[in-house]
Amino acid sequence: MDNAATDQAHPDAAKDAKAEIVRAAADLFMDYGYTATSIDAIAEKMGATKGRIYHYYRSKAQIFFDIQRTAMTNLFRAVEPIARESGPPEDRLRRMAWAHLSLMLREMPIQKVAVQGLEKYLFEAEGFRHSKTLAEINALRDDYEQMFAEVIDAGARTGVFVNDSPRLLTKPFFGTMNWVTVWYRPRRIQSDEDINSICSALVEYAMRGLRDPNGGAS
Amino acid sequence: MDNAATDQAHPDAAKDAKAEIVRAAADLFMDYGYTATSIDAIAEKMGATKGRIYHYYRSKAQIFFDIQRTAMTNLFRAVEPIARESGPPEDRLRRMAWAHLSLMLREMPIQKVAVQGLEKYLFEAEGFRHSKTLAEINALRDDYEQMFAEVIDAGARTGVFVNDSPRLLTKPFFGTMNWVTVWYRPRRIQSDEDINSICSALVEYAMRGLRDPNGGAS
DNA sequence: GCCACAACATACCAAATAGTATGCTTTCGG
DNA sequence: CCGAAAGCATACTATTTGGTATGTTGTGGC
Numbered sequence: 074m075d076n077a078a079t080d081q082a083h084p085d086a087a088k089d090a091k092a093e094i095v096r097a098a099a100d101l102f103m104d105y106g107y108t109a110t111s112i113d114a115i116a117e118k119m120g121a122t123k124g125r126i127y128h129y130y131r132s133k134a135q136i137f138f139d140i141q142r143t144a145m146t147n148l149f150r151a152v153e154p155i156a157r158e159s160g161p162p163e164d165r166l167r168r169m170a171w172a173h174l175s176l177m178l179r180e181m182p183i184q185k186v187a188v189q190g191l192e193k194y195l196f197e198a199e200g201f202r203h204s205k206t207l208a209e210i211n212a213l214r215d216d217y218e219q220m221f222a223e224v225i226d227a228g229a230r231t232g233v234f235v236n237d238s239p240r241l242l243t244k245p246f247f248g249t250m251n252w253v254t255v256w257y258r259p260r261r262i263q264s265d266e267d268i269n270s271i272c273s274a275l276v277e278y279a280m281r282g283l284r285d286p287n288g289g290a291s
Numbered sequence: 292m293d294n295a296a297t298d299q300a301h302p303d304a305a306k307d308a309k310a311e312i313v314r315a316a317a318d319l320f321m322d323y324g325y326t327a328t329s330i331d332a333i334a335e336k337m338g339a340t341k342g343r344i345y346h347y348y349r350s351k352a353q354i355f356f357d358i359q360r361t362a363m364t365n366l367f368r369a370v371e372p373i374a375r376e377s378g379p380p381e382d383r384l385r386r387m388a389w390a391h392l393s394l395m396l397r398e399m400p401i402q403k404v405a406v407q408g409l410e411k412y413l414f415e416a417e418g419f420r421h422s423k424t425l426a427e428i429n430a431l432r433d434d435y436e437q438m439f440a441e442v443i444d445a446g447a448r449t450g451v452f453v454n455d456s457p458r459l460l461t462k463p464f465f466g467t468m469n470w471v472t473v474w475y476r477p478r479r480i481q482s483d484e485d486i487n488s489i490c491s492a493l494v495e496y497a498m499r500g501l502r503d504p505n506g507g508a509s
Numbered sequence: 510g511c512c513a514c515a516a517c518a519t520a521c522c523a524a525a526t527a528g529t530a531t532g533c534t535t536t537c538g539g
Numbered sequence: 540c541c542g543a544a545a546g547c548a549t550a551c552t553a554t555t556t557g558g559t560a561t562g563t564t565g566t567g568g569c
Contacts, residue, residue: 339547
């Protein structure tokens with residue numbers, strides 16, 4: 074009994090309804106933040122009222138958690154297959170970074186909320202410290218970072234990457250890419266070409282940051 | 292008549308009082324966000340009540356703006372002298388980055404609020420779109436970024452940096468450094484050694500991202 | 510054709526909170 | 540030594556908002 078509608082005769086319809094709520098909420102959270110966005114505002118953006126939202130979610134926080142889950146799920150779907158391939162770590166990592174950043178730009182609201190929103194204003198203040206859901210989200214983020222750390226480690230062992238701790242290197246690596254959520258303003262109509270040029274510049278920057286200037290290949 | 296206390300006989304005392312408010316507010320904004328932090332909570336953290344705060348600030352938003360101003364002022368004080376020196380752009384930039392990041396880590400609350408907090412939840416919702424203060428803050432941020440862009444441009448002309456647009460290169464450059472405000476959790480007792488090792492790793496990463504792998508030093 | 514339940518909308522409530530109005534005490538210039 | 544303003548605290552208000560309780564309408568199964 075996770076909520077009122079998930080275990081019904083038409084679970085796919087419920088999924089769609091929840092997805093629409095998640096999208097609307099993410100749009101507003103991105104612009105105004107979590108606490109400054111009212112449930113009524115989310116409903117109004119959907120052309121509905123609170124009743125619709127509370128029929129699918131029992132609280133505002135659950136919507137927030139669902140945004141996180143959606144964001145992480147989408148990231149895994151795009152990046153994990155690449156990580157599992159064989160081949161030179163440098164190539165894999167570059168394509169992983171491209172997939173990550175591309176998704177970041179294409180579903181900015183969800184990803185921005187997910188990446189900047191994991192703050193304490195929910196957990197410290199409310200009773201979410203021991204939440205099962207919270208632990209799940211944190212585990213997802215850790216696993217995701219670990220996926221990159223392993224490829225970086227593999228590259229370091231072959232000598233193409235610098236020899237700092239992989240865990241420490243992932244920080245600026247993600248910083249280079251995730252910082253788009255701070256400075257990039259999605260245009261009305263964002264051309265693929267626009268996105269691709271940003272991806273290219275940032276991914277190459279991130280890769281140069283890892284590479285060892287002295288270490289030749291092999 | 293900026294506020295009630297600035298043009299009095301003891302402006303320095305008022306400055307101290309305001310600085311204490313700014314610090315307390317930044318601490319709470321960092322953890323809970325702007326809207327989720329009540330004026331009463333800020334007052335309580337100072338061992339006082341609202342009266343004390345509203346004696347120096349006429350609104351919550353003014354406190355927020357003062358945090359931004361303080362953060363930018365401190366950054367300029369630390370970085371601008373280095374930018375004005377002569378010498379190889381690469382050396383100057385590295386030391387500018389170090390100063391920037393060092394300050395970032397040492398006054399995390401103020402800097403984190405300043406760097407991540409310039410959101411719309413104030414301006415779109417309220418009547419702050421045409422605020423004089425807001426324009427001033429934005430100008431400061433632009434000038435600050437421009438300072439780095441110029442040094443990067445100088446380095447690109449000597450051939451040590453890659454040839455992308457300086458404006459585009461500053462994004463991942465700041466991303467590498469400012470992302471600490473997302474992942475770094477200030478320890479109870481943060482040793483200088485701790486901070487220095489982080490500075491070193493991130494600054495070197497940021498510099499490698501700029502450097503042209505093919506371009507030897509002029 | 511009826512019934513149970515999904516899928517909402519509407520009305521309502523209690524708590525939180527930005528801001529104000531006012532009162533009290535200390536300090537200081539003349 | 541006194542008036543006036545600084546430097547607060549206290550009491551109060553109007554509004555916003557998360558959440559609930561209670562409708563109302565459509566719809567699929569039998």
